[in-house]
Amino acid sequence: MTRRPTDGRQPGPGGVAERGSGWWFRPVPLARIAVFRTIAYLFIPIDVFLTTAWVSAHAAVPTEYYQPLTIAEYLPLPTPTSTVVHVVQWALVAAALAAATGRAPRLLGTAVFVLYFEWMVIAMSYGKVDHDRIAFLVALAVLPTIGRVRWRDRRSSEAAGWAMAAVFVTVMLTYFLAAWAKMRFGGWDWATGSTLTRAIVRRGTVLSDWTLEVPGLLVAAQWAMLVLEFASPLILLVRSDRARVALVVFLLGFHVAVFASVKIIFLPHCVAILSILPWERLPDAVHALRDRIRRPAGLAVGPAGAAPPG
Template sequence: MTGWLTEAVPRGRVAAFRTLVYLFVAADLVIFTPWVRTRVDVPGDLYRPLLIGRLLPLPTPTATLVGVVFWLLLVLALLAATGRAPRLLGWTVFALYLEWMIVAMSYGKVDHDRFGLLVALAVLPTAGRARHGDPTRTEAGGWALRVTQIAVICTYFLAAWAKFRFGGLDWATGSVLARAIIRRGTDLADLIAQVPHLLIVAQFGILAFELLSPLVFVLPERWRLAMVGFFYSFHLMTIATITISFAPHLVAMTSFLPLERVRPVVWARRLVARRRGPARSGDDDDPAPVAGPEPAVGPATA
C-alpha cells in the first residue's frame, strides 16, 4: 500500500501539474469566483461559517479582509506557478485559498467540485522542487499526485453516496435532470429531453459511473487514461447540456495525466523554427563551399 501511495513519477509531471494548479487559482479569482468579493455587502449576521471556519475560528468577512486575501492570493499564486519557493509559497497559497473558499461557501451553498483542488493545494508543497521536463522520478511528488487522485475519485463516489443518503433510488427514477434542464438547460438539452425515458436512463448511468469510479486505480495505464477521458467527456456533456463546468475538479483530475509530455515552450520553439524554415543558400552568414580534390580518372577498362 505504501508503495502504491508513493509511486514515483517524473519531476516534470509534478512541475507541470503545479503550474497548472496555481495558474487556475489566479484565474479562479478573476473569472469563476469574483463574486466572493461581493459577500461583504451581505449583513454579517447571515454569515454561517463552515465547520472548519468555526473550529479555527475565523473572523466574519469584511471588505478589508476579503480585499487583502484577493490581492495577496492573486500575486502569490502567479509567483507559485513559476515553481519558486515551492513550500513557502505553496503553504501560503493554500491558506489564503482555503479562506477564500470558506468565505464563498459560508452563506448557504457549498460546491463539492473544489474538494480535489483544495487537496492538491494542500499536498503540492510537500513535493519539493521540480523542473519542467525533468525525467528524474520522485516519490514525494508521486504521493502528492496520488492523494489528489484519491480526492478526485472521492468526489465522485461520495456524490453517489449522498444521492442514496438523501434521495435513495428515487433520485434515479425521479425528475432530477428534468428540473436541471428546465432551470438552466441548453438547446441540446431540450433535444435530449424529448427522447422518452432517456433522462431516467442517464440518471441510472450517472449513479453507476460514480459508484464504479474507484476502478480507475486498478486498471492498466492505457485503460486508466481511457477512463479518465470518459470522466472528461462526462463533464463536457454536462457543460453542453446544463452549463455546469466543474472547472476546479477538472484541473485536479489532470493529476492522472502524463503532463510531462505537454511542454508548450518547447512546442512554441519548434513552431517558430519550422516557420523560419531552413537557411537559404548564398546568405552572407553561410560558409563558402570548400572545393575538394578532383576525382582521379583512370583508363577505361574493356
C-alpha cells in the first residue's frame, strides 16, 4: 500500500488529481452566489428588451426560414410561431424577475434557464450565431443547483464553488475557442489580414478612426488578440480576491475598449465575467456606507463604536 509523500516531495498523480478536485470544489461563500444570482436574473429583462430586442422580430418571420441549431434538432422544441415567441419572451421576463427575489431558487432558476435556452434557440436559428452567450447560459444552468441563500450568508459551500468554477472555465473557453475558431476558419491570414481594418471602416468611431492611419498598428493588435486569447487558460490560476478584481477590470476594460472602437459589446458575457468577483464583500460594504451616511456629521466614533463622552 503506497502512502502519499509527506516530506515535501512532489505529489504523485493522486496528488495532482486531488489538487484538481480541490480547485473545482473550493468552497465559495454563499453570499457570492446570492449577489451574482440577483445580477444575472435582473439582467435578463435588459437583455430581452434591449440587448436582443431583435429576437422578438422573429415572431413575424415565416416559419419555413427557421433552421434550428443542431442541439435543438434533438429536443422537442416548438417551431417559433408568433405565439410561441411572445409566450417565451414574457414568461422568461416574469420568471427572471421572480427568481431575482431569491424565492424558490431551484424551481424558478430552472424555469429561467429553460426559457432562456429556448430564447437563444429562437435567436440563433436564422443563420446568425453569437459566441457571447455560452458563459451566461452556463451561469443560468448552474445557479439553480444552489439552494436558498442570502446576501449576508456567512456560510461557504463546495457546491457553490463548483458552480462558480464552471462559469469561470466557460468564460475562459469563450476566449480560447474564439482564437481556435480564428485559426480554423481564417488561418494565420486572420492575424496578418485586414480584419480590424474592415471592422473600423464599417463601424469605427472617433476613438478608433485614427488607427487606420498608423501602418502596422492594427495587424499588431490582431496578433496581440490571438496571443491573449490562446493564453486565456492562465486566468484559471487567479486565486486571491485582489487578483480576481484586477482580472475582471482587465477583461471588462477590454470589452469597453472594443465597444469604444467598433461599437460591439458582449453584455451577457460581461455579466458572466462578474461571477469572478468576491461579491460576498458587497453587503458589508453597503452596510458600512449606510452607517457612515446616517452618522451625524462631525460625530466621532471610538474604537468600540460609541461616541466619546462630552
